[in-house]
Ligand SMILES: Nc1ncnc2c1ncn2[C@@H]1O[C@H](COP(=O)(O)OP(=O)(O)O)[C@@H](O)[C@H]1O
């Protein structure tokens with residue numbers, strides 16, 4: 001589903017003549033298989049969001065390769081990656097990223113509009129997905145009229161609507177209280193078990209990381225594996 005091979009990335013700061021290179025990720029290799037929930041855990045600043053941005057094609061790696069659904073996306077152009085993303089990756093963010101002036105229905109429907117799906121099919125699919133996430137009765141509510149947990153379920157519905165092979169989540173429970181967090185994690189687990197949705201979830205919270213079938217720890221820009229101190233590679 002996702003294969004990351006020997007990925008390395010640096011950030012350059014400053015202007016010409018006075019550039020500083022900040023090493024960020026080093027030799028990252030791992031795989032997410034279909035039907036898995038893989039969690040990536042690491043302290044704040046350990047490069048988790050950077051890794052997700054690389055996998056999503058928002059930034060390009062200095063070295064290494066990324067395969068999504070067996071397609072090597074590392075060298076895709078900006079526009080090709082944007083097209084690829086719509087069909088193949090669902091996103092969930094800590095801050096939900098819903099459009100406040102649009103209802104739950106309109107937020108969830110949006111990816112289908114971008115994909116050029118006709119109105120009748122959009123309505124049918126959007127209502128089906130809102131039913132799946134238990135929010136059909138809230139379809140005409142605006143984000144501001146929904147609780148945090150409900151807003152995150154709207155954003156999960158929006159991520160699910162194009163039927164992507166994988167959903168990438170960056171701190172998906174970071175804005176929720178601990179009770180709602182547990183509910184949302186259970187909801188993600190159910191989607192995984194009942195619909196076989198694959199998730200790659202990033203978190204700084206060890207308890208959230210525990211919902212994964214597998215957890216990968218980032219430390220100092222590398223994958224930390226206690227049993228492999230010389231060879232930084234996760235055994236699959
Ligand atoms: N575009 C950038 N240029 C320079 N530094 C960056 C850039 N993006 C992120 N960083 C730095 O990289 C570090 C890791 O960031 P991030 O991947 O967001 O970590 P995490 O998600 O694990 O908290 C942070 O110290 C951040 O300031």
Ligand SMILES: [Mg+2]
Nearest residue numbers: 048049050170
């Ligand atoms: Mg982050």
